[in-house]
Amino acid sequence: MRRATDHVIAGLEARISSGELAHGERLPSERALMAEFGASRSVIREAIAALSNRGLVLCRPRHRPVVRRPGYEAVLEVTGPAVRQLLGTPEGVESLFRTRIFVERALAREAAANARREDIAALRQALEANRAAVEDTPQFYVTDRAFHRVLYEIPRNPVFPAVHEGFFNWLRPHWVKMNQTVAINRVNLAAHEAIYEAILARDPDAAEAAMNRHLEAAWGFVRETFAEAG
Amino acid sequence: MRRATDHVIAGLEARISSGELAHGERLPSERALMAEFGASRSVIREAIAALSNRGLVLCRPRHRPVVRRPGYEAVLEVTGPAVRQLLGTPEGVESLFRTRIFVERALAREAAANARREDIAALRQALEANRAAVEDTPQFYVTDRAFHRVLYEIPRNPVFPAVHEGFFNWLRPHWVKMNQTVAINRVNLAAHEAIYEAILARDPDAAEAAMNRHLEAAWGFVRETFAEAG
DNA sequence: CACAAGTTTTGGTCAGATCAAAGGATTTCC
DNA sequence: GGAAATCCTTTGATCTGACCAAAACTTGTG
Known part of the structure; x- marks a missing residue:
């Protein structure tokens, strides 16, 4: 039983580790991502939060999440x-x-x-x-x-x-x-x-x-x- | 700059560390929490995800989150x-x-x-x-x-x-x-x-x-x- | 070319609705 | 009487659509 969110997480993870989304680059807007993954903003948002907790993106309130190269820090x-x-x-x-x-x-x-x-x-x-x-x-x-x-x-x-x-x-x-x-x-x-x-x-x-x-x-x-x- | 979500997170954290929500107990339903905190489900959900990432609650898909005593594990x-x-x-x-x-x-x-x-x-x-x-x-x-x-x-x-x-x-x-x-x-x-x-x-x-x-x-x-x- | 004002985009939040799974409550059957 | 099958309510997951204020971008001005 997979949640839709997991799909988005996996997709973004792939795009980050493949380098398609480079370090320091900003993530696409939530609305763009919902079009890309065919999901609602809820799941996009949840996925972004999850990535943030894995240290793959850096989120500041009201700012576009920024991709981070995963590191020990x-x-x-x-x-x-x-x-x-x-x-x-x-x-x-x-x-x-x-x-x-x-x-x-x-x-x-x-x-x-x-x-x-x-x-x-x-x-x-x-x-x-x-x-x-x-x-x-x-x-x-x-x-x-x-x-x-x-x-x-x-x-x-x-x-x-x-x-x-x-x-x-x-x-x-x-x-x-x-x-x-x-x-x-x-x-x-x-x-x-x-x-x-x-x-x-x-x-x-x-x-x-x-x-x-x-x-x-x-x-x-x-x-x-x-x-x-x- | 505080987000509404942070307020809910703080509230739940307090209720957990005060023992009001004991270890192993299930969290109140999302709908109950939105009544309690006067917030929409979006923020409740985001708060629960955050708690999960801090190891304070254990979430399984489709199941009620369970409170966990914070521990090194x-x-x-x-x-x-x-x-x-x-x-x-x-x-x-x-x-x-x-x-x-x-x-x-x-x-x-x-x-x-x-x-x-x-x-x-x-x-x-x-x-x-x-x-x-x-x-x-x-x-x-x-x-x-x-x-x-x-x-x-x-x-x-x-x-x-x-x-x-x-x-x-x-x-x-x-x-x-x-x-x-x-x-x-x-x-x-x-x-x-x-x-x-x-x-x-x-x-x-x-x-x-x-x-x-x-x-x-x-x-x-x-x-x-x-x-x-x- | 820098800087201020205006416009568009976008994240944060809310309200309401649908659906399928979880959890009980109930009934059936040995 | 207790275990198993069944029904019904609750509830998590997801979607749609909307509003607002802060960011990001554009444009006009000195």
Whole structure:
């Protein structure tokens, strides 16, 4: 039992993945599509909504939907609303943060074992940006994020940068609520330095341990904020 | 700029998370909802579709939507269609498989370091099921999956079992296409034994290495199948 | 050539109607 | 009495046609 909507979805999906509808191009108007597929606007509209939820088109209210090349970022973006549901509860936040810790410990190990020369250069550059921004809390957040980003790029697997985006976007609300101070920035800077040193020394165990200390401490800060906020 | 649909979505979300609409209960009929929210069926329908995409309700064609408690499985399920888009390309499959390898290497290490007595018992039980099913290929697939599942449960973080579901469901089509033979089953069984031994010996490095060999070999089998299929 | 005003297109929403499947309620039959 | 077949109401899926306000496009003007 197929719904008419499914037919339209399949048709549009085909036209997108065949490249007939190119990335960045606007979708035909709803009325044009109803002529093309011989369906009413209801089903066209429903199909477009479905494509939007699959990350194939980007919909803004009152604007023509825009075709997007499916990518890992799109997947994470689509996942956003569902994840936010889970972040309503403290346990949800903790689960997600601990997942992040798990991933980044492994990333630190991976970096120590396999980082190339250019990776290490990128890491050092990010570290210097940290140092330069240590007095400027908002800017430090940006460079902090960039430092971790480098680690997600080292495996050269496009899934990881997308996961990085996901973690940071989902957890940001809980992060900015935190009391960010220059003192904490210094702690984090020192932690980054330790991680960098361990990676430079090609010592996976030390890198993992340093990352673990860093993120467990960060989690402690976040949890404190929770406790205060009640 | 708010759309009427957003209002209905918010209203239903509230009624769900407040428990007024309990898990497993059926949503009111579309006609009832349009009376309640003073909106036309179009917006009600669009709102329900949106909730479905957020994993808050489960929709089957021609059936009344059913309320679901938001959970990590729901998130992964919602992500499914988008991920499947990416799996259309061989690079997509490889990225996802390598992500799995990355995660399970870390899980093996984690297990060796922190598995409790009951975890190890579960692992041994799963391993024995592997042994018993080694001649029965379809059954071996089931027990194979169960063995890996145990590893995802060891960190006691609800995100991981959901990720396990995701990996297996997404990759299953590429797995079943593979030439599964008793010979391959034996290879995998031996690999599982090696992983188990390393975890039992509390040797993270050996556990990670064993897992790595296991999954790289598996990836080799999958890739061969690709090459044959063209 | 840029910018403002006017016109057409188009997404968001509504109202009302049809149809076939789902879900009960009812009756039939062992 | 309980399982199975049958009837009837509800309800999801789809269609038609319409209206409005915001976008997108066109045109006139400085």
